[in-house]
Amino acid sequence: MNILENIRNALGAIGSNKMRAGLTMLGIIIGVASVVLMVAIGQGAQKSVTSRLESLGTNLLSISPGSPNQTNVRFGGGSTSALEDTDADAIREFVPGLSGIEPELSGRQQVINGAQNANTSVIGTTPDYLSVRNATLDYGSFITQDNLTNVDKVAVLGPDTVLTLFPDDPDPLGNTFHIGKHIFTVIGVLKSKGSSGMTNRDDLVLIPLTTMQRRITGKNTLSSISVSVTNQENMTYAQQVITAVLLNAHGITDTSKQDFTVLSQADAVETLNEVTGTFTLLLGGIAAISLIVGGIGVMNIMLVSVTERTREIGIRKAIGAKKRDILLQFLVESTVLSVMGGFIGILISAVGSWIIKSYFSLDTSVALSSVLLAFAFSVGVGIFFGMLPAWKAAKLRPIEALRYE
């Protein structure tokens, strides 16, 4: 008997007990939907992290204080303030092929405008900030070399900070506000970089580096130095040269005692991809367990079904069905159940992904590969867990099956 006839038979058998078929499929539906959805959430997270990091500039190297030997990657500044203005000068002087150098000193400060009061990231920086950090000015002007020389109390605000400090003012240029006890004048506003998830890159206050060091913190240190490399192919070279220059400037000969870290954006992307990849695998793995449980449900029902239909099997054998025919009949039936469940599960995960995206503003990306994988997996589950019941049915002796009441 050909496979088409078998599928026709299977649909008939499934259709004759819709309630039971539905409940059996439910396990597969939930399993497939959760696998696809979990992987979609994981991959969505990976995508958004990657694209966010890439929007910071892929030719960016950031140098931060602290030893690189403890872990591969260190984010932000450690407690050791090993970077100083002289380090930035040394890099500017000795490292070729850089298109911008942006030393900065940042910290969270209380910013106040009358009744408006917020704790915001205040960054002391240089004119190179725009080109190195891939930022654009929306209107007004940016910090100039003169502002640095004169230690001016001027500030460029992120768009969200503008909303916080001057909620009713459409044009904040020229307005003043406090950082601590110092009065600053707004000279420009940045364009939105889009904020999503972990950090808000639109809520910040940029002031001249010298002002930050002398007026606010009173320390001559840097929290990081960012440099952009002209040619992206020279990233590794630039990384090596900067390391050498800074080791020399710090008078360190033993590289294991290195007190700063040079990190490329590519390294960070890679590390984060690893992290989110593990995360995706974990989510998918947990979901896969539910798919297996669903498969066991299919096996359970098929075993009951074989017992219930012992007589039918006997009749089929009497009228000429071979072992193979019976085996195929039940295998096809369990596979059809799983495939239908898998299909419904994929539909549900598509809807679920849309809901998560639009109501929880979490990025999801339903990858074709995960859909195919879940689908193939559900077919596999159907065949694998259908095997035992089908084999049990096929090896029934016709005479015993016919006598079964």
Place this chain on the structure above:
Amino acid sequence: MEEEVLPDKFKLMIRLTNIIKAYPLGKERLIVLKGISLKIESGEFVAIMGPSGSGKSTLMNIVGLLDTPSGGSYLLEGKEVGNLNENAQAEIRSRRIGFVFQSFNLLPRMDALRQVMQPLLYQGWSRHKAETKAQESLHLVGLSERISHNPNELSGGQQQRVAIARAIATNPAIILADEPTGALDTQTGHEVMDILTNLNKLGKTIVMVTHEPRVATFAHRTIHIQDGLIRSEEN
């Protein structure tokens, strides 16, 4: 599909020699058939009678290759078939033997046409050809009007006629009928026996188990079985 229609060549359809069937019963062995020898010729209509527990159904199952004998020889159309493996048995059942049961044994959830098509599909017929053949068979038993009815929409007599149509669709050499009228009233039982008689006239060998002497009169020959042995034969 090899259509072996050679009834004249094989005058001897069935030859059983000293067939024994025993079942393990705890530590003992329950011997149901104690050495049955009989010959059935092509085109014969034979009735097997006997009280319940006499072994007549067991004998029927062995002849129908639904069961294997514990000893003895079974030649079907000149070939030894007593100890074939299950798949080979299924192959012979499929091509040479048609079954008619007391309780009809129709498949659930299938209309009459599909019931009759099923054995043909197992033989590998195409759907289209099987449909045509099944319609012919149903016509032969007078059920052309009811081909799209499910078993639960048919009377007992109609169900048994569907079963007969199913049994003859594959053009078997032998029809084995196990109490074919057992679940029917006298009138419909008579109709079913008429159909079997007609099939016999068309050349089918028919072996029938029954315990009703009135039904046995339709057969050419009646074999009486008691306690696993043939007690008498009458023509």
